[in-house]
Amino acid sequence: MVEREPSKTMSDQITLLVLLKALKDLGFETRRLKLEKLVYFANMLGRLLGEKITNQEFFVWKYGPFSKQLYADVEVLVARDFVKATELDTYEEADEKSFEYTITKAGLAAAEKALQDSEFKSKYDVILRSLQATGNLSAAQIKKLSYGELDFKDARAKGKTTVINPDFPHSVRMTNLAKEVADRDFGMKLSDEEASFLYLKLVEALSASE
Amino acid sequence: MREGSLTSNSSKMDEEFGELLYKRFLKDYRWLIELARLHSFPLLVLDQVVKTIEKSPHMTSEKERISFGLIVDKPGLSLAPADIKVDPFHISKTSRLADLKNAVGGVHSCYLLDKLGMLTVVKVPDDCKKETAPQTVQEISTKSQTLAFHMDIDIARAYSNGNIVRTWRKGVWLESPHLPFDELAKEGYPEALLSKVVRLCVDMSELQKSTTLVVQKGDSIESCHPFREIQFNECEFDSIPRSQLIGYADMDGAVIITKKGWVLGIAQMLISHREIGNGFEGARHTSASRYSAEHECVIFVVSQDGPISIFRGGTLWARLFSELKP
Numbered sequence: 001m002v003e004r005e006p007s008k009t010m011s012d013q014i015t016l017l018v019l020l021k022a023l024k025d026l027g028f029e030t031r032r033l034k035l036e037k038l039v040y041f042a043n044m045l046g047r048l049l050g051e052k053i054t055n056q057e058f059f060v061w062k063y064g065p066f067s068k069q070l071y072a073d074v075e076v077l078v079a080r081d082f083v084k085a086t087e088l089d090t091y092e093e094a095d096e097k098s099f100e101y102t103i104t105k106a107g108l109a110a111a112e113k114a115l116q117d118s119e120f121k122s123k124y125d126v127i128l129r130s131l132q133a134t135g136n137l138s139a140a141q142i143k144k145l146s147y148g149e150l151d152f153k154d155a156r157a158k159g160k161t162t163v164i165n166p167d168f169p170h171s172v173r174m175t176n177l178a179k180e181v182a183d184r185d186f187g188m189k190l191s192d193e194e195a196s197f198l199y200l201k202l203v204e205a206l207s208a209s210e
Numbered sequence: 211m212r213e214g215s216l217t218s219n220s221s222k223m224d225e226e227f228g229e230l231l232y233k234r235f236l237k238d239y240r241w242l243i244e245l246a247r248l249h250s251f252p253l254l255v256l257d258q259v260v261k262t263i264e265k266s267p268h269m270t271s272e273k274e275r276i277s278f279g280l281i282v283d284k285p286g287l288s289l290a291p292a293d294i295k296v297d298p299f300h301i302s303k304t305s306r307l308a309d310l311k312n313a314v315g316g317v318h319s320c321y322l323l324d325k326l327g328m329l330t331v332v333k334v335p336d337d338c339k340k341e342t343a344p345q346t347v348q349e350i351s352t353k354s355q356t357l358a359f360h361m362d363i364d365i366a367r368a369y370s371n372g373n374i375v376r377t378w379r380k381g382v383w384l385e386s387p388h389l390p391f392d393e394l395a396k397e398g399y400p401e402a403l404l405s406k407v408v409r410l411c412v413d414m415s416e417l418q419k420s421t422t423l424v425v426q427k428g429d430s431i432e433s434c435h436p437f438r439e440i441q442f443n444e445c446e447f448d449s450i451p452r453s454q455l456i457g458y459a460d461m462d463g464a465v466i467i468t469k470k471g472w473v474l475g476i477a478q479m480l481i482s483h484r485e486i487g488n489g490f491e492g493a494r495h496t497s498a499s500r501y502s503a504e505h506e507c508v509i510f511v512v513s514q515d516g517p518i519s520i521f522r523g524g525t526l527w528a529r530l531f532s533e534l535k536p
Contacts, residue, residue: 026300026326132254132327136302150224173221174228181232186240194243197253201235202228 001057004069008055013073014114015054015123017082020103021111022127028135031088032099033063035074037142040065040164042130044149047168048175048196051126058164060156064146065164074101082107129193133200148207150174175199241376241385248370249357251282255327258301259359263366263378265304275363276308279316279347281332282357283324289332292319298328316343316360320350348372365416379416379516382533387412389520389528399425399469399508406447407467408530411510411518413452414459415531420514422464422494424480426507429468433505434478437463447471464509480509499524 004012019042023030030038039054046053056069077083081104088098103111114120134142146152150170155162178198182188190198242260246253259280266276281289294313299306301323314321314331317339321329338349344360344367351358352372360367366378376383387408391401407423414421438461447467450458459465463477482500491513498509503524511519516534520527 026328027298027303028300128326129252129254132252132258136258136300170221170224174224177225177228178232181229182236185233186236188236188240188243190243194246194253197243197257198232198235198239200254201239202231205231 001068004055009069009073012054012056012069013076014110014120016070016073017077017103017107017111018114018120018124019127020083020101021108021115022124022131023135024103024108026128026131026135028131030101031139032071032074032101034137034139034142035101036066036070037064037139037146038131038134039067039070040146040152041134041142041149042127043166044151044168044171045130045196046123046126047166048171048199049126049129049192051122053123053126055166057166060152060158060160060162060164062160064143065149065152077107080106082110144210145203145207147210148203148205150203150206153206171199174202178202238383241383245357245368245370245375249282249284251284251357252325252327255301255323255325256282258327259323260383262301262304262307263359263361264381266307266361266366267364276311277316277343277360277362278307278310278312278314279320279334279343279350280329280359280361281320281322281347281350281354282359283322284354284356287354287356289320289322289335292331292333294319294331296331298330301327301329316347320347320358348374377416380534384531384533387518387530389530394508394522398427400471403447403467403469403471404508407510408518410452410455410459411512411530413456414512415516415518415534417456418514418516419456419460419512420494421459421510421512422480422498423459423510424464424466424478424501424507425469425510426466426505427469428506429470429472429474431466431474431478433481433501434464434466434475435481436475437461437477437479440477442473442475444472444474447473495519495521499526
């Protein structure tokens, strides 16, 4: 595992807080497994829209993309009372006790403060867009969706624990392909956001066959 | 080489497969992309509206289908809060929509959708209120130049600046009919009349009723025989209320309309003498094909399952909603 610089770790923890605020703003809930995938998809969309979201390393695990560093970041936020972890009676598929994460008042205040910084405001905007496609999904649904994501698929073909390329080369390639097809066959010039939308449709279609 | 391009066979496969899927997606979602552009609204949020409408038949039981009106917010649009008040909720929360049942039906109140995908309930302005909810939502869309949706039982419509841009039926987002009537106009068929006849056909199709409408050049009924012992006093097409027109069109046989806009007869059996045009799907279509081969007319045939076929000169001139054919 590649260690993050302390400044990047701090930035990732703040970004995570911003994501939890965005989830609250939209009225969505999350548990541990879903949170991993929400961040993964936000990173993917961020890459396609030219906005680096987080620096956590994700690798292939039994239930889709997984990051131990993200896990650690959540623990830090919980320890600082920015996030409340509620242990639930139900279990997630990973056979671990399930925790629901909600942002606390202190966490919201910290997130609001972070959003005054243009860096986190830009990330927040991308996260909000990503959550339109992923926020309402259950853990099982988002896990399934992640199976259709091409950079995860590529890493999975190389075996469990393979690190997923944070530059999302396959997603970038296929998003560019969407632009090419639209221009060549439909005379449409797609924006990055429109091409990303079509790539998400592709991921949905591929995940359906998983 | 494209950024991130790989040269492996699997990547080439991905691209070939991806191209095919993208072509399908562009065909299916081009209208949504264009609406997002036109109304400067996030595409991913509009996609959630579409997904919610597509899910709506499964939100409630068969007997408790819900309907709602939805206006897409835009800068400067000001709608007062409705009597009913709920905390804003995301469009994807279908359980919340189902909880409100038909309380936000579109005549008195509507949902207002913001750029984050959050819904609030607003009052319909008095000057937009019409007899039915779809008409009311269309009026709001016209007056405020907005994007709006109306979800009804088994049917939904998307309105952009007052125009119906898509209708969702039987799991398909149907494009509004755009027919090249200029060719027929040159032959003396008024475009306005043809458009009204198409509108009646669309109504019949949406009501899942079959019909045959003949628009002819002649001023008298020729080669027809009434199906029932029904007499009909000629009258102007425009003078007949829509519900009454639907009633006439619903009867067995054809409605005969002149290009001057007069309804000459209803429930007419079309009589032809030549045995051509047997390749069509049913008696109505075969009859329309044969009759149009022998008379100067345009015949509109609506199938009960939805498609609209237009015949002239003995051949199928155009077909609408063919996606609805089971």
